[in-house]
Amino acid sequence: MNSNPARILVVDDDPDILETLRFFLEKEGHEVTAADSGPAALRALAQEPHDLLLTDLRMPGMSGAELIRLTLERDPQVVCVLITAHGTIDSAIHVMKEGAYDYVQKPLDLEALSLVVARGVERRRLLTENVAFRNAVLLHDLSLSVCASLDLSAVLEQVLDAVVRELRTVHAYLLLRSDDGSFTLRGARGAAGEAPIGTVIAPEACLAGQAFETGESILVRQSDPWPGPRSSALGEDRYLSSLVVPLRARDRRVGVLGIGMDGPGRSFTPADEKSLAILAAHAAVAIENARLHDDLRRRYFQVVVGFSRALESRDPYLRGHSERVALLAQFTARQMGLDERRCEVIYHGGLLHDLGKIGVSDHVLHKPASLTEEEFNEIRLHPAIGREILAPIPDLAPIAEIIYTYHEKYDGSGYPNRLRGEQIPLHSRIVAVADAYDAMTSGRPYQTRMSFDAARARLKEQAGRMFDPQVVDAFLSLPPSVFEQMAAASGEERPPPAHTSPDPRPPSG
Structure with a gap:
């Protein structure tokens, strides 16, 4: 029994090789999905995550190199292995420089294949643990910063700083839900920062509205069609890739945290989605605590001002x-x-x-x-x-x-x-x-x-x-x-001063 099984997607236009690979890898204890073309493989990847992609290099329509590029754009954590013939080794090496982890040659040596797959699965495990560790550090660092302040504006700034730093983007925004159902822009970076803080955004005019309504995050890669309206105030008209996550606190949604990417080449990934969701969950609690504190402070201040005015009435x-x-x-x-x-x-x-x-x-x-x-x-x-x-x-x-x-x-x-x-x-x-x-x-x-x-x-x-x-x-x-x-x-009627002698005290109220 394999002590480290993985979910593997095998892609080859030759049905005999495809069946051989499926049979062998299942016998090794892995869960295998088979696809006979690049588009079929992308559909399989969209339906469920996979740990390892094993693909032929030369296939009609979409090549293995193109499939690997699109796969890594969607999820850089997928470990990609090429299957190549002797004459295409140089091409395989070129694809490895673009992100493939390793390659195996035809005719297939199943023992060599087993070793490559085992190394690939181990790499996937290390990548996953690295993401988990990064998220733990991220959560710890954010906890230290936002828990040190109950000032809402300071908390919002710290959240956005963490988002931009950890998600490697320059475009980010934070919207809070108002009582009338609209969003208010409370913090922004990059393109979204061109709109004034306090700008009111209609939910139906931006991707954030969909995420808030459904309570689910929305990930848009560069190769995906844009799934809804674009808000120029949030910079969405410039984004090639976007990620939007609702903010939840005490079982209710309070706002939306969003990021965008306008440069070609890299898209946000499911790993980024997990990281942003962790940030959003912790940030939402800190934001709600700060809002409650602001409300308490405002109410207390109103009482104190009432005392002061009562003094004036005396x-x-x-x-x-x-x-x-x-x-x-x-x-x-x-x-x-x-x-x-x-x-x-x-x-x-x-x-x-x-x-x-x-x-x-x-x-x-x-x-x-x-x-x-x-x-x-x-x-x-x-x-x-x-x-x-x-x-x-x-x-x-x-x-x-x-x-x-x-x-x-x-x-x-x-x-x-x-x-x-x-x-x-x-x-x-x-x-x-x-x-x-x-x-x-x-x-x-x-x-x-x-x-x-x-x-x-x-x-x-x-x-x-x-x-x-x-x-x-x-x-x-x-x-x-x-x-x-x-x-x-000060020209309102006042009782006349009781006397006009020089002031025995300093001129102060």
């Missing part, structure tokens, strides 16, 4: 203050050339900068006169209180840092830790300027409302003392329309 002087600070800080960050992600963090930091005042008594917050030392110490606690409120969500740590440090002063005279200069996070230095400007131009129980020109002059005067000079310069260089917008927003 004090008519603060009405709209946080939103104006957030906008002014965001405009300033953009003026300084910060990327949009950092600008978003700064906006949210401005929106929640006074969050910790929830823990400060109304008596202290609304006191129209100078604070006692004890009362001022209570005020100084609000940055730490605000940071503590955001502590349950680690992803909000950059916002918590702003809340905790925006009362630090550039010259080191601020609180809670008397940081100075660039020891203070840039995000906090930006929010500090926006907060001071809005506080000065809005009025407080302890401070007369300044004109906008006077407030701008005060910022310039305090640059290098209370504020970062570069931030002040960027703030003061904002277009006039920004300040007009803020002036209109």
